[in-house]
Amino acid sequence: MASPLTLLMPVIPGTSPEAIAATLAQYQPVLDAALTSIGTVHYARTLLLDAATPNLQPGLEANAKYVIAVITEYDGSFDAYIQDFVSQVGTVFDALLQFVVGGPALIPVANNVAAFEAFITANDASEHQPNTGLYQAYTATVQQILAAL
Template sequence: MASPLTLLMPVIPGTSLEAIAATLAEYEPTLHQALTSIGTVHYARTLLLDHSTANLQPTGQASDNYVIAVITEYDGSFNAYINDFVAQVGTVFDALLQFVVGGKALIPVANNVVAFQAFIAQNDASQHIPNNGGGGKDDNGLYQAYPYTVQTILAALD
């Protein structure tokens, strides 16, 4: 059964939207390659949100209300997934955390694994009521059309 991650990271006020977008674009190939090598990620995407607009869409205007969202579905435990993130995607997070409130204290994430795990757990909307489906052991609020792991799906494609 897959688990969701909805990491919402508030951006340091005054940070340029263009700087965040450029960093995301620069690291996108690295991120895709790393997520493939992790082998437990069903889907992943990164969004820039502006919580000062009704539809959360960044307008490009100066704002102190930006949020970087990392949304994924993955197989396995939270801690194992975050450890894989640190090992495979640590440099990407190091680049993004420079823009995030409290993020600089976590850089490099490879030297701050426990603090990074705590930061993600605190900012993962999927782990908190009401977004976690009510908190039941097997109820994470995520609809799944199939019960298969990424590795089972990839093996079936070979």
């Protein structure tokens, strides 16, 4: 059975969306490789949202309120997943957290595991009502799916 993570990280006001986009693009190959090596992630995506617009689509408006969203579905426990994040994707989070409210205090995440886990728990919309539902069409794990291919 998969578990959801919808991590919503508010961006420090005044941060350039171009800087965030460039960082996401730079680290995407590292992120893809790490998520593949973890072997428990069904899907993962990173989005830049603007809470100041009705449809959340980012623009370049002066009143932008950006949020970096990391949305995944994974197998196993939350604690094991966060440990995988720290060991395999820590450098990606180190790069992104420089833009996030409260994020610089967590860098490097490898030295701040408990605080990083608390940050994720507090900012995981999947764990807060009314967002706790997850439809899953199958119960197979990533490893079971890969073995069947």
